[in-house]
Amino acid sequence: MHWYEDEGFWSDFSETMFSERRREETAATVARSPLLGFPAGSRVLDLCCGPGLYLEPLVRRGYSVTGVDLSAELLKRARSVCDDTGVDVRLIQADMLTHVEPDAYDVVLNVFTSFGYFDDPQDNVQVLRNAHASLVPGGQLLIDVMGKEVLAGWIGRPQLVELDGAYVVQRDTVLDSWTRLRTDWTLVRDGVAREASLTSFLYSAAELRGLFEDAGFTGVECFGGFDAEPYDHHARRLIVRGTKPVR
Ligand SMILES: C[S@@+](CC[C@H](N)C(=O)[O-])C[C@H]1O[C@@H](n2cnc3c(N)ncnc32)[C@H](O)[C@@H]1O
Structure with a gap:
């Protein structure tokens, strides 16, 4: 079993990754981030949504939201939070390596270092290709990881x-x-x-931008945080955004 398939790992280290404090900070980030500002009603896929820290705030920003994750346990927690807060989300248990819903989304998000998990580098590119296939022409993919330079x-x-x-x-x-x-x-x-x-792959901005382009994305840009800061020596994250071209 790979580390990311181990339910025990995600539950034992849950407090470190998915604390209440992080949930509150995430809600504030989603509410203000210019990178997460899309037209009302946009169909947004949170790929590797975990216990759903982004789901409820994305719904509150006016989007139609789907969460996909491999972990049944984390999806159960996401469902429970959404039910408690009365927000409507669609949740799917699936592997990002194979999950595709053709032309179903305006936006695909993959956040908090949920990318680069597969040992074969081509499998990680496949995740980008899957996102490309799941987006409508003109749709955006946004990935947030810890950049190599950071x-x-x-x-x-x-x-x-x-x-x-x-x-x-x-x-x-x-x-x-x-x-x-x-x-x-x-x-x-x-x-x-x-x-x-x-263990996961590490990407520099140039490397991840190159992978986006290999998967068919255009207009690829890099940012240093959710306030759309430049990816420079002050950056805290590496956020890469690309667009599926309109044919
Ligand atoms: C670091 S957590 C981030 C979760 C969430 N994005 C957040 O911001 O809290 C990574 C997530 O990826 C999920 N995951 C790991 N491997 C996966 C795979 N192959 N397919 C789908 N989800 C996967 C894990 O279950 C976990 O929820």
């Missing part, structure tokens, strides 16, 4: 994340001459340690 600014120091009654130590290791990144996490709760290790 990571280079702080990698090397282990990170400590304090949780309620627990903590997580994160160590990052660059592999294959800056091609991939391994992240080792140790969660310590009640004196018991749980280890997890995940």
Whole structure:
């Protein structure tokens, strides 16, 4: 089993990735981001939606929203949050490697480093091709990852994340001459340690832009955050956006 197929990993490290604080910050980001401003009623796919931090705020911004994720457990949590808050979303359990709904969306989003998980680089390009096929002509794909250049600014120091009654130590290791990144996490709760290790591809802005172009996207642009900052030495994220050309 690959690390990303392990339900136990996503639930054990859930508090680190999907905290209530992050949910609140995400809602504020979605409400104001110029990169997430689309015409009212736009059909938006949140590819790898997890427990749905983006789903409810996207609906509140006026879009018709679908979430796709591999994890049944995380989708259950997304469903429960949407039901509790009374927002209408469509949720589908599927693998991004194969999921295609031809010409079904105006926008495909893939956020919070949910890209580059497959060992074969061509499989990661296939995800871009699938998104291309699922978009209408003129539709946009937006991917948000930790860019290689951003990571280079702080990698090397282990990170400590304090949780309620627990903590997580994160160590990052660059592999294959800056091609991939391994992240080792140790969660310590009640004196018991749980280890997890995940490996994914790392992309520079030029590399990810090139992959978008290989998959058929045009007008590809890079940003350094959801406020549409430039991708420069102040960038905190790498956000790449491309358009499926109108034939
Ligand atoms: C880092 S989380 C990000 C979740 C969400 N986008 C967010 O902002 O909180 C990555 C997500 O990708 C999902 N995932 C991993 N591999 C997948 C695959 N092959 N197909 C679909 N979803 C996948 C995981 O279940 C998880 O929900």
